[in-house]
Amino acid sequence: MRKSVNSGRRPPWMVTGALAVLFLFVVVGIFAPVLAPQDPNVQDLEARLLPPLSDGHFLGTDVLGRDVLSRLIASSRVTLIIGFVVIFFGAVIGVALGLASGYFGGWFDSIMMRLVDVWLAFPFLIFAIALVSVLGPGLDHLILALVLVAWVTFARPIRGETLSIREREYILSARALGASRARVMFLHILPAVLPTILVLAALDLGAIILAEASLSFLGLGVAGDQPTWGGMLADGRAYVGAAWWLATIPGVVIFALVMSVNITGDWLRDVFDPRSQERVSRLMVSLGKDAVAADTSTKTAVSSARAL
Amino acid sequence: MLLGASVVIFVVLRVVPGDAVDILFSDEGGGTAEQRAQAAKDLGLDQPLPVQFLSFLGGIARADLGESIRQRTPVVDLLKPALAHTIELTFASLAIAILIAVPIAIVSALRQNSRWDRGGTALSLFGISMPSFWQGIMLILLFSVTFPIFPASGVIDANSSLQPVTGFTTVDAVLTGNWAALSSALSHLVLPAFTLGTTTAAMIARLLRSSLLEVKNLEFVEALRARGLARHVVIRHMLRNALPATVIVLGSRLGTLLGGTLVVEVVFGWPGLGWLLITSLDNRDYPIVQGAVLLATLLVVLSNLLADLIHGWLDPRVNARRSVKT
Numbered sequence: 001m002r003k004s005v006n007s008g009r010r011p012p013w014m015v016t017g018a019l020a021v022l023f024l025f026v027v028v029g030i031f032a033p034v035l036a037p038q039d040p041n042v043q044d045l046e047a048r049l050l051p052p053l054s055d056g057h058f059l060g061t062d063v064l065g066r067d068v069l070s071r072l073i074a075s076s077r078v079t080l081i082i083g084f085v086v087i088f089f090g091a092v093i094g095v096a097l098g099l100a101s102g103y104f105g106g107w108f109d110s111i112m113m114r115l116v117d118v119w120l121a122f123p124f125l126i127f128a129i130a131l132v133s134v135l136g137p138g139l140d141h142l143i144l145a146l147v148l149v150a151w152v153t154f155a156r157p158i159r160g161e162t163l164s165i166r167e168r169e170y171i172l173s174a175r176a177l178g179a180s181r182a183r184v185m186f187l188h189i190l191p192a193v194l195p196t197i198l199v200l201a202a203l204d205l206g207a208i209i210l211a212e213a214s215l216s217f218l219g220l221g222v223a224g225d226q227p228t229w230g231g232m233l234a235d236g237r238a239y240v241g242a243a244w245w246l247a248t249i250p251g252v253v254i255f256a257l258v259m260s261v262n263i264t265g266d267w268l269r270d271v272f273d274p275r276s277q278e279r280v281s282r283l284m285v286s287l288g289k290d291a292v293a294a295d296t297s298t299k300t301a302v303s304s305a306r307a308l
Numbered sequence: 309m310l311l312g313a314s315v316v317i318f319v320v321l322r323v324v325p326g327d328a329v330d331i332l333f334s335d336e337g338g339g340t341a342e343q344r345a346q347a348a349k350d351l352g353l354d355q356p357l358p359v360q361f362l363s364f365l366g367g368i369a370r371a372d373l374g375e376s377i378r379q380r381t382p383v384v385d386l387l388k389p390a391l392a393h394t395i396e397l398t399f400a401s402l403a404i405a406i407l408i409a410v411p412i413a414i415v416s417a418l419r420q421n422s423r424w425d426r427g428g429t430a431l432s433l434f435g436i437s438m439p440s441f442w443q444g445i446m447l448i449l450l451f452s453v454t455f456p457i458f459p460a461s462g463v464i465d466a467n468s469s470l471q472p473v474t475g476f477t478t479v480d481a482v483l484t485g486n487w488a489a490l491s492s493a494l495s496h497l498v499l500p501a502f503t504l505g506t507t508t509a510a511m512i513a514r515l516l517r518s519s520l521l522e523v524k525n526l527e528f529v530e531a532l533r534a535r536g537l538a539r540h541v542v543i544r545h546m547l548r549n550a551l552p553a554t555v556i557v558l559g560s561r562l563g564t565l566l567g568g569t570l571v572v573e574v575v576f577g578w579p580g581l582g583w584l585l586i587t588s589l590d591n592r593d594y595p596i597v598q599g600a601v602l603l604a605t606l607l608v609v610l611s612n613l614l615a616d617l618i619h620g621w622l623d624p625r626v627n628a629r630r631s632v633k634t
């Protein structure tokens with residue numbers, strides 16, 4: 001009669017708070033152009049480096065006199081778009097490959113899993129930097145680089161889950177009725193792994209947002225005059241002595257969003273599989289590494305949620 | 309594995325764009341057709357791809373990574389000191405991470421669901437969600453600007469004359485008995501190592517806590533307690549059984565950790581691999597970028613291997629099972 005690992009570990013207000021913060025960010029992202037008090041790129045050299053709570057500039061202005069609050073709001077939109085687009089395409093690619101790999105098995109599976117191994121060993125951020133630096137900065141290149149990093153998070157757990165679902169009787173019945181492979185995979189197995197996909201997506205979103213912020217911070221993010229939180233941090237870093245708010249505020253915003261996403265992800269994982277964490281770590285302890293490789297549950301996803 | 313990684317690097321850097329020439333000439337409005345052809349020839353980009361790949365591999369094997377475009381020095385000579393700085397920072401941050409994470413994980417796991425556990429869990433969630441570069445800037449703001457205790461960037465004071473022996477600043481200072489240099493090097497190390505260490509600590513604490521929770525309910529722990537062993541002895545036995553899983557998952561995250569190191573190096577102007585990579589990108593010094601990416605990958609692959617070896621050493625069952633299999 002063991003209690004579930006997570007029972008009582010996370011107070012309910014934490015999840016509610018996290019969901020509220022997420023909701024707020026999404027609303028701000030959607031209505032960004034309406035909500036921004038000023039044009040985020042309008043410079044006002046008369047009003048440079050105004051501290052927060054200044055007249056007309058609630059969060060102050062940067063070195064070119066641009067309104068910090070407006071820039072934050074404009075950035076939230078592009079950050080959320082990148083996050084969701086990357087997760088969507090990463091999930092589509094990763095789930096498709098994972099399903100095929102688990103369903104067909106054989107040489108295709110072997111090759112896919114070796115590829116996943118190599119991919120996981122690769123330093124992601126360095127990969128993304130190399131790619132963006134060669135392709136040049138830009139929204140599309142940034143998304144491409146992040147998708148190439150994100151798919152692998154989905155491929156392995158989905159493959160593992162497919163392996164076990166494949167053996168269930170309803171799949172056998174479907175095949176006996178003459179359903180094609182594609183039909184079995186997408187109409188019968190895919191719905192069964194949807195909760196896992198959702199959990200993986202939530203757990204990975206935080207890592208993607210952090211990766212995007214890091215790349216923007218390094219000057220490899222979205223090009224042009226589109227403000228980003230990472231870019232604002234990079235600009236503010238030079239004035240950290242003179243204008244503390246420039247580097248502080250965007251960081252608080254990134255932190256709040258990523259933390260909310262992570263709490264939501266943890267919560268979703270517990271909702272869908274309260275025993276997952278317990279089961280997997282027992283497997284790992286008793287079997288060692290191979291258990292990690294063969295493991296089917298969402299814990300693998302947790303461990304590959306790439307915190308920076 | 310390494311071959312796989314080098315294929316990936318090659319594909320990313322050479323095949324996908326084929327635009328290295330564009331990058332070279334982007335400052336000069338594209339360049340003439342002859343200039344471009346000549347540059348492509350110099351870079352070996354006019355050769356068929358398999359030939360390019362083989363010469364790329366051959367270069368790696370001879371530790372010949374070409375010459376820096378701007379500085380006219382062999383890339384290898386630039387990478388060596390950078391690698392030493394990165395390794396030094398990594399070790400310091402790992403030490404800090406372990407010092408923070410292991411006690412938190414032990415307390416969390418032993419007093420599961422207690423106030424301590426919740427605090428520890430919240431702390432690790434904090435650490436995982438914190439953008440490390442922002443944490444670095446905040447530390448600079450606090451400890452270099454507001455209270456000038458630690459320097460904000462670099463590895464050592466410019467005027468401390470340190471004889472290079474191994475390339476590791478602190479080690480060199482100890483070896484040459486240069487205590488002024490040592491204290492300078494250490495004070496430079498504190499902020500970046502702490503920034504990196506806390507992020508890593510959050511990760512380790514989460515992993516170790518869940519492994520410990522598993523071990524905690526196994527029968528041997530009860531048996532040890534029944535035999536009346538002291539609490540710390542029992543904890544040592546539990547750690548011994550919980551560590552392998554942690555080490556192996558940590559090993560698979562080394563690439564991520566290295567990525568974090570890279571950004572933190574940029575924040576603190578720490579002249580390691582990441583800093584070299586980013587400054588070379590700004591200078592469009594292509595051979596250095598390629599060398600740094602390659603070396604970073606090599607570093608991750610080697611560290612993975614090391615994690616595997618440590619895993620085998622911590623958990624002899626793994627080696628036994630492998631030899632049965634083959």
